[in-house]
Amino acid sequence: MPVLVMKFGGTSVADLARIRNAAEKVKREVEQGYDVIVVVSAMSGKTNELVGWVEQTSPLFDAREYDAVVSSGENVTAGLMALTLQEMDVPARSWQGWQVPLKTTSAHSAARIEAIPRDNIDQKFAEGMKVAVVAGFQGISSEGRITTLGRGGSDTTAVAFAAAFDAVRCDIYTDVDGVYTTDPRIEDKARKLDRIAFEEMLELASLGAKVLQTRSVELAMRYKVKLRVLSSFEDTDENSGTLVCDEEDIVEQNVVSGVAYSRDEAKMTLISVADRPGIAAAIFGPLAKAGVNVDMIVQNISEEGRTDMTFSCPVNQVARAREAMNKTKDAGEVNFRELVADTDVAKVSVVGIGMRSHAGVASTMFDALAAEGINIRVITTSEIKISVLIDRKYMELAVQALHDAFKLENAG
Ligand code: ADP
Ligand code: ASP
Ligand code: MG
Numbered sequence: 252m253p254v255l256v257m258k259f260g261g262t263s264v265a266d267l268a269r270i271r272n273a274a275e276k277v278k279r280e281v282e283q284g285y286d287v288i289v290v291v292s293a294m295s296g297k298t299n300e301l302v303g304w305v306e307q308t309s310p311l312f313d314a315r316e317y318d319a320v321v322s323s324g325e326n327v328t329a330g331l332m333a334l335t336l337q338e339m340d341v342p343a344r345s346w347q348g349w350q351v352p353l354k355t356t357s358a359h360s361a362a363r364i365e366a367i368p369r370d371n372i373d374q375k376f377a378e379g380m381k382v383a384v385v386a387g388f389q390g391i392s393s394e395g396r397i398t399t400l401g402r403g404g405s406d407t408t409a410v411a412f413a414a415a416f417d418a419v420r421c422d423i424y425t426d427v428d429g430v431y432t433t434d435p436r437i438e439d440k441a442r443k444l445d446r447i448a449f450e451e452m453l454e455l456a457s458l459g460a461k462v463l464q465t466r467s468v469e470l471a472m473r474y475k476v477k478l479r480v481l482s483s484f485e486d487t488d489e490n491s492g493t494l495v496c497d498e499e500d501i502v503e504q505n506v507v508s509g510v511a512y513s514r515d516e517a518k519m520t521l522i523s524v525a526d527r528p529g530i531a532a533a534i535f536g537p538l539a540k541a542g543v544n545v546d547m548i549v550q551n552i553s554e555e556g557r558t559d560m561t562f563s564c565p566v567n568q569v570a571r572a573r574e575a576m577n578k579t580k581d582a583g584e585v586n587f588r589e590l591v592a593d594t595d596v597a598k599v600s601v602v603g604i605g606m607r608s609h610a611g612v613a614s615t616m617f618d619a620l621a622a623e624g625i626n627i628r629v630i631t632t633s634e635i636k637i638s639v640l641i642d643r644k645y646m647e648l649a650v651q652a653l654h655d656a657f658k659l660e661n662a663g
Contacts, residue, residue, distance in 0.1 A: 252376065254416045255285040258387065258409035261295030262426040263483035264328045267335075273424065273483055274335040281341055281381045288372070288416060289343075290387045290409040291332050293324025298388075298402070314359035318389075318399045321360075322348070325386035325405070333384045343382035344375065348389035348397070353408070355390035355398045362390060362398035363466070364407065367415040385412060406467035414474035421476050422492075423463065424483035429493035430455075430462055432659040433510040437647050440654060442663035444508065448498040451508045451602050454636045458600040459513030463495075471495060498604055506605035506612060507657040510650050513598045516546070517566040518628060518640055521576065523588040526558040533585045534560060534576070541575035543568045546598070547631045547640060560587075563629060563640055566594050596628060597646040600638035601653055613637055619656035625649055 259273045280287050301321045305312050329345040336343035351371060355362035372383045387405025390398045400407050406423060413421035431441040449472040456465040462480060471478040481492025524530060538545055543564050551559040564572055569592050579585040606612050616637055620627060629640040641649055
């Protein structure tokens, strides 16, 4: 039997009625002749609640126990989904990550999938089971500890199962009916795209569009998984939603396909650092070792052999970055006068494969922001994206201004 993977996110399994609604979609695919692997998230809000409990109990928590706690939301929905399907006379059973076993690295709270042995689930399919319900987001390390794949990780579970089982498609059911030109929650004029290229989706995801976890797009691209995003609240058919596909499969390509934002950024500036060879390595080496995800970097004009070094990182890593920098200062490795953290910034980015062959995207972007009086603090570019760091209070305005400037209301 051909295998289909269907993933339901938190809002799609938020209560028993929604689980039933999702199960009905699964049943319809079983009736079409598929063996189905269903990947479920925790009920919406559950993972946040669990994270909160961990942080209240132990501010400097043991990451292994964090994973033991926060992975548990998915166990509940996996069991309930299997029960709901059984009640509909669909032969189904649930698997927690360790039971598959979905093997991962030991990087707790950000583990990567290493292997998904098929035997266990294949055998049950051969015996007549129609649906394997898998708890998303979780796995097991070689030390035998429960791991999680990072927030939004059920998307990655789904794509990894689709790759491992040569699925005909991986359908990601969520609370929007596809991938939009920008988050439809902050721009009414956002348009749903019928198709988006892997490279663009990868950039949008890594720049903050949380509709798919970045790692899931990477895996889909690498293993050529047919990946689709669609609504769990609407009637859907094979043409619904947005297909994430190869660039060659898109007929009409816009210069800019989408606008992404990331709210929780911080800008850190090391003031008056010695401007000498090796200084960047002396700063960014220790930051990397401390687990700080440095994103943008700017070295400002140097005067009398001294310079200011600015970088951005997620706002919840500011304390860690500060600690790492103070240590290097105390060790005499980097001498700076002061470390200034601005935690009220956000990143807004435009993404499009068409930028490779079109000039003028940067100037259109900067003009649009200037027209709204928005000051740009840091800029970075790559072949298919331009990102700016701005004051957080202008974030929504910037997204809307850029959506207008690139005429994205005509996309889709
Ligand atoms: P799930 O719980 O199903 O995994 P998420 O909340 O993780 O759902 O992702 C879906 C959300 O992603 C949408 O509700 C939407 O607000 C947000 N989003 C951000 N950018 C986009 C975009 N470009 N297209 C569609 N949704 C987006
Ligand atoms: N429940 C997890 C989270 O909220 C994983 C997921 O939903 O994808 O991050
Ligand atoms: Mg998600």
